[in-house]
Amino acid sequence: xxxTKRNFLIALLFAPLxxxxxxxxxxxxxxxxxxxxSMEKRHAQLAPFYASGAIGYTSDGSVAVRDAKLIALPQxxxxxxxxxxxxADRAKLYKEIAVAxxxxxxxxxxRATFAQRWIAKAxxxxxxxxxxxxxxxx
Amino acid sequence: xxxxxxxxxxxxxxxxxxxTINIYFPAAAAEKAADKIIDKVLSSEQAPxxxxxxxxxxxxxxxxxx
Numbered sequence: 001x002x003x004t005k006r007n008f009l010i011a012l013l014f015a016p017l018x019x020x021x022x023x024x025x026x027x028x029x030x031x032x033x034x035x036x037x038s039m040e041k042r043h044a045q046l047a048p049f050y051a052s053g054a055i056g057y058t059s060d061g062s063v064a065v066r067d068a069k070l071i072a073l074p075q076x077x078x079x080x081x082x083x084x085x086x087x088a089d090r091a092k093l094y095k096e097i098a099v100a101x102x103x104x105x106x107x108x109x110x111r112a113t114f115a116q117r118w119i120a121k122a123x124x125x126x127x128x129x130x131x132x133x134x135x136x137x138x
Numbered sequence: 139x140x141x142x143x144x145x146x147x148x149x150x151x152x153x154x155x156x157x158t159i160n161i162y163f164p165a166a167a168a169e170k171a172a173d174k175i176i177d178k179v180l181s182s183e184q185a186p187x188x189x190x191x192x193x194x195x196x197x198x199x200x201x202x203x204x
Contacts, residue, residue, distance in 0.1 A: 093175070109163040
Protein backbone atom coordinates (compact mmCIF):
# COMPACT_ATOMS: atom_id res chain seq x y z
CA UNK A 1 0.00 0.00 0.00
CA UNK A 2 2.79 2.36 0.97
CA UNK A 3 4.79 1.56 -2.16
CA THR A 4 1.75 2.19 -4.40
CA LYS A 5 1.47 5.62 -2.95
CA ARG A 6 5.16 6.26 -3.49
CA ASN A 7 4.95 5.04 -7.08
CA PHE A 8 2.08 7.43 -7.65
CA LEU A 9 4.12 10.32 -6.29
CA ILE A 10 7.07 9.34 -8.48
CA ALA A 11 4.75 9.25 -11.48
CA LEU A 12 3.60 12.77 -10.60
CA LEU A 13 7.21 13.95 -10.77
CA PHE A 14 7.34 12.97 -14.43
CA ALA A 15 4.02 14.60 -15.29
CA PRO A 16 5.67 17.89 -16.38
CA LEU A 17 7.86 15.97 -18.86
CA UNK A 18 4.77 14.46 -20.48
CA UNK A 19 3.20 17.89 -20.78
CA UNK A 20 6.32 19.28 -22.44
CA UNK A 21 6.29 16.39 -24.92
CA UNK A 22 2.80 17.44 -26.00
CA UNK A 23 3.65 21.13 -26.30
CA UNK A 24 2.62 21.22 -29.98
CA UNK A 25 -0.84 22.64 -30.58
CA UNK A 26 -3.41 20.14 -31.77
CA UNK A 27 -4.46 20.98 -35.33
CA UNK A 28 -5.24 17.50 -36.65
CA UNK A 29 -8.98 17.46 -36.17
CA UNK A 30 -11.60 16.86 -38.89
CA UNK A 31 -13.06 20.34 -38.36
CA UNK A 32 -9.69 22.07 -38.79
CA UNK A 33 -8.83 19.92 -41.82
CA UNK A 34 -12.17 20.80 -43.46
CA UNK A 35 -11.68 24.54 -42.84
CA UNK A 36 -8.11 24.42 -44.17
CA UNK A 37 -9.27 22.61 -47.31
CA SER A 38 -12.05 25.13 -47.84
CA MET A 39 -9.62 28.05 -47.51
CA GLU A 40 -7.09 26.33 -49.76
CA LYS A 41 -9.71 25.96 -52.47
CA ARG A 42 -10.85 29.57 -52.14
CA HIS A 43 -7.30 30.88 -52.23
CA ALA A 44 -6.99 30.14 -55.95
CA GLN A 45 -9.92 32.51 -56.53
CA LEU A 46 -8.61 35.24 -54.21
CA ALA A 47 -4.90 35.12 -55.14
CA PRO A 48 -5.09 37.46 -58.19
CA PHE A 49 -6.87 40.07 -56.07
CA TYR A 50 -4.23 39.92 -53.34
CA ALA A 51 -1.62 40.41 -56.07
CA SER A 52 -3.40 43.41 -57.61
CA GLY A 53 -3.90 45.05 -54.22
CA ALA A 54 -7.70 44.92 -54.44
CA ILE A 55 -7.79 42.93 -51.20
CA GLY A 56 -5.34 42.47 -48.36
CA TYR A 57 -4.71 41.03 -44.91
CA THR A 58 -6.07 42.93 -41.92
CA SER A 59 -4.20 43.29 -38.63
CA ASP A 60 -6.71 41.01 -36.91
CA GLY A 61 -6.19 37.91 -39.05
CA SER A 62 -8.96 38.55 -41.55
CA VAL A 63 -9.18 39.67 -45.19
CA ALA A 64 -10.66 42.97 -46.38
CA VAL A 65 -11.34 44.73 -49.68
CA ARG A 66 -8.74 47.51 -49.91
CA ASP A 67 -9.68 49.06 -53.25
CA ALA A 68 -12.87 47.83 -54.93
CA LYS A 69 -12.04 49.87 -58.06
CA LEU A 70 -9.26 47.40 -58.84
CA ILE A 71 -11.89 44.68 -59.29
CA ALA A 72 -13.81 44.61 -62.57
CA LEU A 73 -17.42 45.57 -61.87
CA PRO A 74 -18.97 42.20 -62.84
CA GLN A 75 -16.55 40.41 -60.48
CA UNK A 76 -17.00 42.69 -57.50
CA UNK A 77 -19.90 40.87 -55.91
CA UNK A 78 -18.22 37.49 -56.23
CA UNK A 79 -15.03 38.83 -54.63
CA UNK A 80 -17.01 40.43 -51.79
CA UNK A 81 -18.74 37.12 -51.17
CA UNK A 82 -15.46 35.19 -51.27
CA UNK A 83 -13.92 37.64 -48.78
CA UNK A 84 -16.91 37.23 -46.45
CA UNK A 85 -16.74 33.43 -46.75
CA UNK A 86 -12.97 33.51 -46.13
CA UNK A 87 -13.45 35.59 -42.97
CA ALA A 88 -16.16 33.22 -41.74
CA ASP A 89 -13.82 30.24 -42.29
CA ARG A 90 -10.96 32.02 -40.55
CA ALA A 91 -13.11 32.91 -37.53
CA LYS A 92 -14.22 29.27 -37.28
CA LEU A 93 -10.62 28.08 -37.70
CA TYR A 94 -9.29 30.24 -34.85
CA LYS A 95 -12.12 29.08 -32.60
CA GLU A 96 -11.67 25.42 -33.56
CA ILE A 97 -7.95 25.48 -32.78
CA ALA A 98 -8.62 26.97 -29.34
CA VAL A 99 -11.39 24.43 -28.66
CA ALA A 100 -9.33 21.49 -29.98
CA UNK A 101 -6.68 22.35 -27.41
CA UNK A 102 -9.24 22.52 -24.57
CA UNK A 103 -8.79 26.27 -24.17
CA UNK A 104 -11.63 28.15 -25.88
CA UNK A 105 -10.33 31.32 -24.24
CA UNK A 106 -7.22 31.11 -26.47
CA UNK A 107 -9.27 32.08 -29.53
CA UNK A 108 -8.09 35.69 -29.42
CA UNK A 109 -4.45 34.65 -28.99
CA UNK A 110 -4.75 32.18 -31.87
CA ARG A 111 -6.22 34.93 -34.05
CA ALA A 112 -3.42 37.36 -33.11
CA THR A 113 -0.79 34.72 -33.90
CA PHE A 114 -2.37 33.97 -37.28
CA ALA A 115 -2.65 37.68 -38.06
CA GLN A 116 1.13 38.04 -37.70
CA ARG A 117 1.92 34.84 -39.61
CA TRP A 118 -0.41 35.57 -42.55
CA ILE A 119 1.40 38.87 -43.05
CA ALA A 120 4.85 37.32 -42.55
CA LYS A 121 4.08 34.61 -45.13
CA ALA A 122 2.44 36.92 -47.69
CA UNK A 123 4.41 37.27 -50.94
CA UNK A 124 5.94 40.67 -51.78
CA UNK A 125 3.53 43.11 -53.42
CA UNK A 126 0.56 42.07 -51.31
CA UNK A 127 -1.08 44.56 -48.98
CA UNK A 128 -1.62 44.27 -45.26
CA UNK A 129 -2.99 46.54 -42.55
CA UNK A 130 -0.59 47.77 -39.87
CA UNK A 131 -1.67 48.14 -36.24
CA UNK A 132 -3.03 51.66 -36.89
CA UNK A 133 -5.25 50.38 -39.71
CA UNK A 134 -3.26 51.85 -42.63
CA UNK A 135 -2.55 49.71 -45.70
CA UNK A 136 1.07 48.81 -46.32
CA UNK A 137 2.51 47.21 -49.45
CA UNK A 138 4.81 44.35 -48.64
CA UNK B 139 8.72 10.03 6.80
CA UNK B 140 11.16 12.74 5.77
CA UNK B 141 11.58 11.05 2.37
CA UNK B 142 7.82 10.96 1.94
CA UNK B 143 7.55 14.68 2.70
CA UNK B 144 10.29 15.37 0.22
CA UNK B 145 8.43 13.45 -2.47
CA UNK B 146 5.22 15.30 -1.75
CA UNK B 147 7.02 18.65 -2.03
CA UNK B 148 8.55 17.65 -5.38
CA UNK B 149 5.23 16.34 -6.65
CA UNK B 150 3.57 19.61 -5.70
CA UNK B 151 6.29 21.52 -7.57
CA UNK B 152 5.74 19.26 -10.58
CA UNK B 153 2.02 19.82 -10.51
CA UNK B 154 2.41 23.59 -10.28
CA UNK B 155 4.64 23.43 -13.37
CA UNK B 156 1.82 21.65 -15.23
CA UNK B 157 -0.63 24.34 -14.28
CA THR B 158 1.75 27.07 -15.45
CA ILE B 159 2.18 25.41 -18.86
CA ASN B 160 -1.53 24.97 -19.35
CA ILE B 161 -2.67 28.43 -18.32
CA TYR B 162 -0.37 30.49 -20.53
CA PHE B 163 -0.90 30.54 -24.26
CA PRO B 164 1.89 28.56 -25.99
CA ALA B 165 2.92 31.28 -28.44
CA ALA B 166 5.75 29.36 -30.10
CA ALA B 167 3.63 26.25 -30.63
CA ALA B 168 0.81 28.40 -31.99
CA GLU B 169 3.19 30.03 -34.48
CA LYS B 170 4.30 26.61 -35.66
CA ALA B 171 0.70 25.45 -36.04
CA ALA B 172 -0.26 28.67 -37.86
CA ASP B 173 2.68 28.31 -40.28
CA LYS B 174 1.64 24.75 -41.11
CA ILE B 175 -1.91 25.79 -41.97
CA ILE B 176 -0.90 29.01 -43.77
CA ASP B 177 1.68 27.16 -45.89
CA LYS B 178 -0.99 24.70 -46.90
CA VAL B 179 -3.48 27.43 -47.87
CA LEU B 180 -0.96 29.61 -49.72
CA SER B 181 0.69 26.71 -51.56
CA SER B 182 -2.45 26.21 -53.66
CA GLU B 183 -1.66 29.56 -55.30
CA GLN B 184 2.12 29.19 -55.56
CA ALA B 185 1.99 25.82 -57.31
CA PRO B 186 0.39 27.02 -60.59
CA UNK B 187 2.47 30.22 -60.46
CA UNK B 188 5.81 28.42 -60.57
CA UNK B 189 4.68 25.74 -63.04
CA UNK B 190 4.23 27.94 -66.16
CA UNK B 191 7.40 29.99 -65.45
CA UNK B 192 9.99 27.36 -66.49
CA UNK B 193 7.79 26.26 -69.40
CA UNK B 194 7.92 29.68 -71.11
CA UNK B 195 11.67 30.03 -71.68
CA UNK B 196 11.92 26.46 -72.98
CA UNK B 197 9.54 27.25 -75.85
CA UNK B 198 11.29 30.31 -77.38
CA UNK B 199 14.76 28.81 -76.80
CA UNK B 200 14.90 26.70 -80.00
CA UNK B 201 13.62 29.58 -82.17
CA UNK B 202 16.83 31.72 -82.36
CA UNK B 203 18.56 28.81 -84.13
CA UNK B 204 16.62 29.43 -87.35
